[in-house]
Amino acid sequence: MGTPPGPDDDAIVAAYTRTRDPELFRLLVERHGERVFRLVASVLGPFADLDAEEMTQEIFVRVHERLDSFRGEARFSTWLYRLAYNRTIERRRRARLRAPHVPCEDLEARAAPSAGPLEALLERERERAVAALVEGLPDVYRSVVHLRYWMEQSIDEIAEALGIPAGTVKSYLARARHRLRERARTLGVDGLE
Amino acid sequence: MEDPAEQLIRRALGRRPPPRLGPTLAEDVLRRVATPRGPAASGGRGAARRWLTVATWLAVAGASTVVLAHLEWTGGARAAAWALALAVVPLTYSATLWPDRALLLLARCGGPFLGPLPEQPKVVSPGSPAGRRRGSSASPR
Numbered sequence: 001m002g003t004p005p006g007p008d009d010d011a012i013v014a015a016y017t018r019t020r021d022p023e024l025f026r027l028l029v030e031r032h033g034e035r036v037f038r039l040v041a042s043v044l045g046p047f048a049d050l051d052a053e054e055m056t057q058e059i060f061v062r063v064h065e066r067l068d069s070f071r072g073e074a075r076f077s078t079w080l081y082r083l084a085y086n087r088t089i090e091r092r093r094r095a096r097l098r099a100p101h102v103p104c105e106d107l108e109a110r111a112a113p114s115a116g117p118l119e120a121l122l123e124r125e126r127e128r129a130v131a132a133l134v135e136g137l138p139d140v141y142r143s144v145v146h147l148r149y150w151m152e153q154s155i156d157e158i159a160e161a162l163g164i165p166a167g168t169v170k171s172y173l174a175r176a177r178h179r180l181r182e183r184a185r186t187l188g189v190d191g192l193e
Numbered sequence: 194m195e196d197p198a199e200q201l202i203r204r205a206l207g208r209r210p211p212p213r214l215g216p217t218l219a220e221d222v223l224r225r226v227a228t229p230r231g232p233a234a235s236g237g238r239g240a241a242r243r244w245l246t247v248a249t250w251l252a253v254a255g256a257s258t259v260v261l262a263h264l265e266w267t268g269g270a271r272a273a274a275w276a277l278a279l280a281v282v283p284l285t286y287s288a289t290l291w292p293d294r295a296l297l298l299l300a301r302c303g304g305p306f307l308g309p310l311p312e313q314p315k316v317v318s319p320g321s322p323a324g325r326r327r328g329s330s331a332s333p334r
Binding site for chain 2: 022025026029030033034037041045046047051052053056057060061064126127128130131134145146149150151152177180181191192193
């Protein structure tokens, strides 16, 4: 994911605010849609009762409404991702979280052939507890954990999505795991040591 | 090589597959941008409501001031009246914004003074089993 070819974002924004040509706005959406979507999904996480694509659309509509107030003091992408992150965090706080649920068929499908039903159930309960612990992490740590372990993003991709250095991503991940371990120890959840 | 804790986190989160972005994001966004939004209409209503709120607030505040300034009060009564006015003005302001909450607050505050509601006598339809029973016992034999 490098800089896309063609005119830079700020030039497109300037041209769009002047001409209101929808094709220019389409270019911005196509250029940043995937990354905004991943960012939104990582903030919402697996259990938020909100649709990431719907939220992404809403963010671009919001961007469109506020484009006139974009002064170009920061890069457009920085402004966009900051807006997306803040807006999604705000929506997530108001959203209902679906409690992690264990479907029976999933249990059967995932149970190791040698493991008995009790072991499988315990394993699933442990996973459920860990998912709940991740949900309880502070916003930025939770987003990094979701991007890394749920959405399978590389460190560099996470750094780019959040606009932070790769070293900071590694540090956040380490701190998030540390917090999870501490919390798991307090609550008696094993498997995270 | 990933440690077991990371594998456990991955399994825990992997119970729901991550969402995938559909191919029509740009079209959907452009359609939403081109369509006048519903909240625009409610935005107009919202502005009207805000003006109504401010006007009500000003009217109540003005009326309270006029009444308090023109009537003869003893020192204590004037202080009590001002306190009441100060309580009424924000309540009026809130009532225009959240009428349901304001009513609930009034009901809760007024409940202890009003006492329990009087019990209504039961009205029994003559066609109902109870009505028939009562009718049958009252009828001359």
